[in-house]
Amino acid sequence: MNDIAWGSDEELTDTQFYNRLSDIEFLSGLLKSTAFGSSPTILLTGVRGVGKTALIKKLKRDLNERYLISYINLSQSNSFQTGNLDRSDIINLIFRELIKSAQEKGLTTTIKKIEKIIKTNNLKLDNIMSFEGIPIPKMGLEEDYSKLSEFVMDLPQKIYEECPEEIDGVLLFFDEFQNIKDLNEQMDGFLWYLRSKVQSQKNVTYLFSGSMSLKDKLIEDIAGKNGAFGGRILTIEIKPFNQVTTRKYLQTNAPTLQFTKDGFDRFYKCTKGIPFYINTFARLLPENEELDKNKIINIFKKSLPLLASHFTITWGRLTLKEQKIIVSLLDMPLKRVEIANTLHVTSGSLARPLATLQNLVLVENDDGKYSIIDSILKYWLLNYYNEKGFYPFRSD
Ligand SMILES: Nc1ncnc2c1ncn2[C@@H]1O[C@H](COP(=O)(O)OP(=O)(O)OP(=O)(O)O)[C@@H](O)[C@H]1O
Ligand SMILES: [Mg+2]
Structure with a gap:
């Protein structure tokens, strides 16, 4: 049984990592085209636990030698953890991960140059906070944000141009990208901004990955006809094992x-x-x-x-109303008015909680009917009820 990874492992050994041969071949082919200056943009989707992170980390290991690869996990930003993700946090995270991977790769001369650019560009520096000895640019005003984001987003291409002998390109892997939804009304603008940057960089490839339901509006916002990357992004779904x-x-x-x-x-x-x-x-x-x-x-x-352990934390954070909506969907998919009738509330009052549940990828909307996406969540609740006679509702 030693060759079976734990469900929480992200870095699998090559014996633990099974199959995905065609996905790997296809994806590494795409990623390697970065070397010829034709960098694709990739959206990797798939349900929770299907193996997206494990796959990305495997690709990172496989391609590490000739590429500078930054793994940027949007759920690892402090502000995401506290529930107020902001554009500047994402920019900060990108900056840190870029520096970290450049350092790991031993691109010391390049890093020195970056430090110089920071100083000559008059970017405000936070001297209290530093990362690997490099002060972290600080943002207070909107103006600072624009300046810093321009600097950080142009950095990957600059790094490549500094050392084309050492690397064939820069790959930015964004994981847990669905968390971008937490930007709320800032999200659309940010996606369009990202797209403009992505397009202008010949030797940098962006891969966005996250748990999304195929009916997720986010996929539409990113890859749909009118989405920020519409027509210019390759959407690849990682499927469960057959x-x-x-x-x-x-x-x-x-x-x-x-x-x-x-x-x-x-x-x-x-x-x-x-x-x-x-x-x-x-x-x-x-x-x-x-x-x-x-x-x-x-x-x-x-x-x-x-x-169901990865659901129990999310479940515990839901409001009572959100929990009740999920329970109302245990038997079958329902329309919004039907859920409202079951819960004895108005249909309008369900708009927000239903949006939250969709954002958390717990519930999806298929042709006007809402359903629970993951059957384990369903089984867990049903079994809980069978054993105890009640659902694990929050008590306040
Ligand atoms: N190719 C594989 N071979 C064997 N086990 C795998 C493979 N891919 C994933 N797993 C197992 O599934 C677990 C979950 O994988 P992973 O974290 O990559 O999923 P994910 O799609 O990123 O999920 P989430 O959407 O929750 O981030 C891993 O910890 C590992 O135990
Ligand atoms: Mg993952």
């Missing part, structure tokens, strides 16, 4: 699991081929023991709190 891949994966990486045929079918049904669930569940199964359908069902029920 049944055959899942079987081969477990045979190779967890040969001590002995499924009967219907035991395996049930395992696949429970995990839906999503690597996060496959790995978490597989690690909870007994080894060298026959696993038939009934056993899988039993262990699945017991494992639900763990399988």
Whole structure:
């Protein structure tokens, strides 16, 4: 079982990392075209736990030698954690990650030059905060923001031009990009700004990745006909493992699991081929023991709190109304008025909470009907109710 990563692992070893061969081949082909000055822009989508981050990190390892690669995780900004993400935080994050990766790559002369540019451009510096010895530009006024964002966004191409001998290009991997929604009314403007910068850089490739439902308005805002990158971005969906891949994966990486045929079918049904669930569940199964359908069902029920663990934090942060909306959707997808009737509230009062639930990728809207996206969340709630007789609603 050593070859099965934990569900929380992001950096998988090459033995733990299974398959995705065609995705890797396709994506690295695209990314490598950066070397010829024809940098593509990529949007990587896929449901929670499907393996986007693991894939990006693998690409980073594979391409690290000839490219300067920055991994920028939007959920890692302080202000995102406290719930007030701002454009300037994203710019700051990009700056830090660029410097960090340049440092890791040993591009010291280039970094020295960057320091000089910061000083000569009169960018205000925050001397209290510094990153790897380089003071972090400070923003107070709108004017500072514009100046700094221009500087930071032009930096990747500049870095390339400083050292074309050492690198073939710069790759910026943005992860958890769905969090950009937290910019609220600033989001659209920011996306268009980003697009203008992305377009003007020949040797820099941008890859945006995040958990999005395919019906997500964000995908429309980014890649749709009238979206900021409309027609100029390649959208690639990372899919769950199919049944055959899942079987081969477990045979190779967890040969001590002995499924009967219907035991395996049930395992696949429970995990839906999503690597996060496959790995978490597989690690909870007994080894060298026959696993038939009934056993899988039993262990699945017991494992639900763990399988749903990434939902429990999000669930706990929801308002009571948002939680009740989710519960109203347990049986079947509903229209907004139908949810309103169930909850005895007006339809208008549901606009905000439904938008929040969609932003959190918990609920999607398909042709006017709302449904719960992830079946594990559904099973967890149903099972909770079956065992305790009530749902885990917040008590205030
Ligand atoms: N190719 C793979 N082979 C084996 N296991 C994998 C693979 N990809 C992902 N996993 C497993 O799934 C888990 C979740 O993957 P990852 O964090 O990359 O998903 P994600 O799509 O980024 O999810 P999120 O949307 O929540 O960020 C990993 O910790 C790992 O255990
Ligand atoms: Mg991820």
